[in-house]
Structure formats: C-alpha cells, structure tokens
Amino acid sequence: MNESIERRIERLQTGGIIDMHFDLPMDLYEKRGRRDVVETEFLPEFQAGNISVLGAAIYIEDRYLPQNGLRIALDQIARLYAETAASQRFAICKTYREVQAAQEMGRIGFVITMEGVEPLGTDLNQLRVFYELGVRAIGLTHARTNSAGHGGIFAATGSSTEGLTAFGREVVQECEALGVIIDLAHINPAGFEEILLITTKPPIVSHTNVRRYYNIERNISDEQIRMVGERGGVIGVNSILVSPREEESTLDHYIEHIEHIAELIGIDGVGIGFDFFAFIFRQWPESRQKELAAKFTKPHFIPDLTNHSHARNLTRRLIERGFSDADIEKIMRGNWLRIFKELL
Ligand SMILES: [Zn+2]
Numbered sequence: 001m002n003e004s005i006e007r008r009i010e011r012l013q014t015g016g017i018i019d020m021h022f023d024l025p026m027d028l029y030e031k032r033g034r035r036d037v038v039e040t041e042f043l044p045e046f047q048a049g050n051i052s053v054l055g056a057a058i059y060i061e062d063r064y065l066p067q068n069g070l071r072i073a074l075d076q077i078a079r080l081y082a083e084t085a086a087s088q089r090f091a092i093c094k095t096y097r098e099v100q101a102a103q104e105m106g107r108i109g110f111v112i113t114m115e116g117v118e119p120l121g122t123d124l125n126q127l128r129v130f131y132e133l134g135v136r137a138i139g140l141t142h143a144r145t146n147s148a149g150h151g152g153i154f155a156a157t158g159s160s161t162e163g164l165t166a167f168g169r170e171v172v173q174e175c176e177a178l179g180v181i182i183d184l185a186h187i188n189p190a191g192f193e194e195i196l197l198i199t200t201k202p203p204i205v206s207h208t209n210v211r212r213y214y215n216i217e218r219n220i221s222d223e224q225i226r227m228v229g230e231r232g233g234v235i236g237v238n239s240i241l242v243s244p245r246e247e248e249s250t251l252d253h254y255i256e257h258i259e260h261i262a263e264l265i266g267i268d269g270v271g272i273g274f275d276f277f278a279f280i281f282r283q284w285p286e287s288r289q290k291e292l293a294a295k296f297t298k299p300h301f302i303p304d305l306t307n308h309s310h311a312r313n314l315t316r317r318l319i320e321r322g323f324s325d326a327d328i329e330k331i332m333r334g335n336w337l338r339i340f341k342e343l344l
Contacts, residue, residue, distance in 0.1 A: 009315050019055065019272050024057070025080050042308070050312075052108060053108070056112050062144070112134045116151075117140055120148075127175070127180075139187065147167050154218050156215045181339065183203075185205050213260070267327045281301075315332070
C-alpha cells in the first residue's frame, strides 16, 4: 500500500507543478551583487518539488516608493534574465508554446507577473514596455492604494469601496488587448467586480485564500469565487493565509481551501499559488517582521508546506484524502496550462 502511494506520488509529480506566485525577482534584486542565486539557493527545492513553471512576481516594497518603482522593477527583471541566461535550467516564457518548449527541454519556466502597477506610474506606455519584457499577468494592486485602484485590506471590512481609477480601467483594457492575464489577487471587492464588468476573458486569482476560513478582504468571498468560476477562471490557493490561527495553519486546512473552491465552481477552477514567503521573512530583522505583522497580518507558515521542496507533501495528502489522479493533475498544472493555452 505504502509503496503504491510512493509510485503514485512519483507519477503525478513527474508532470510538474505550476505555482503562479513566487516573490523571486524581489529577492534577486536584494541579492543583486551575487551570481547564480536561483541555481544555488532555489533550484534544489524546485527540483525536489518537481516545479515546472513559476509565476515570478515583480513587487516593489514601500521603502522604494514612489521614486524608484520603475527602476527597481526593471532591475528585478534584469536579474531574472541574467540568472536565466547563465543557466541551462531555466527559461522565461512569454507564450504557451514557450511554456511547452521549456517543459520539453526539462527547464523550469518563469512567467513574469506584476503585483501592483506602481512601476507603471500613470503612464500606459510603460505597460507596453513591460509586455515586451515578458510580463504576462498583472494584478493592479497589492494591499495599498495606487494609481490604478485600491487593495483589499487584511481585515474583514474597511477596504475602500471605490472601484478602479480611470488609469486602472485603461490598464485593464490594454492588458486584454495585449494578451496580459488579469490577476484579481489583492484588489478590493469593488475593484474586483469592476474588472470583471469591463473584461471578457477568463481572470485568474494567482494567490489567495477563501474568506470562509480567513475572513479578510484580501481573500475572496464565495460570491467572488463564483464570479471567477462563471468566467472560466482559475484561483491559486495561497499557503500563508489559510487561517488567522497558527494551530489551524496546516496542510489539511490548505486542502480544505482547495475543496471549498472546487465545491463552488468545480475542480477546473483551482490551482496553486503557494506564495512561499518564509525564505524572505526569515532574512528580515525582527523589527521588520513585526512591522509586517502590524501592517498586514502575522503570516503563519505551514510547517510541511513552506518551500517548493514540500510540494510532494501536498500531492501525498491529496491522494490520502481521496482526490483522483485527474483532479490532482488539474490542481497541480492542468488548470494553469489551460489558462496559458487560452490567453498566452
Ligand atoms: Zn501577494
């Protein structure tokens, strides 16, 4: 019995795992004086977890804003390209075909994403530039307000009730025209609804949790889940906001988020957006960790789902909880691949 589970895990893992949100570029920027960071610090974990594609998220921390958002975003992308060029193990993917090609060559594909449009300022032309550089999914905001809209806050109520700005609407429409996936992660409920009103293609929520288990406006409600499902979108389940309580931040509870979304919109609407953040959090001094907890919330890392090498633990637990192979494959990669095929 045990052996057959091992074989089943191996078979399911072999097709690869797609994680649509990883804060890799900001870490590469902080380590910009070093070389081969991805290969030496991350590749062993990616390999242990059979990671095949990562959403590599451009994100600008508050301390660099407002002056340096554009420059640091460009530097983050530059480091990702430089690291990719220096290695045989990675590929930056701008199209579905390039994702397939990376998989065929055994390379880990990076799909560049943007979390918050601060790098654009208020200039739509910059969107074209980032598109040419390979950005293929954009979420308008993080938790803060910017030129495009307002983020959902880490509380049950109190986010801005306003939708997008005129610039935010232009960004969304230009994304649809260019072929950039709209990512609804983080946006406030009013912005979420407005984006769905002015778009037609399937949306994604690259990394989020369900409000049923962690009721903050940064996460998504049952109604929002249904809205994404009605449009054929996919929701990536986040590993760091599964519960406000540390003791409930477990692998089983992570899977309950998957099950909840699947119950509402079917298994075709669920993917992975691990948002592994412990590696950054642990590099910070205690003062900065406390600052983050005060500003947002204290992250509760799931002990056996803290980095990409732990992806196997998820596969094992999905099997143990009775998920079929077909469903596990959809969660791990199939649903994201469908989105890439349709939109990239
Ligand atoms: Zn995020």
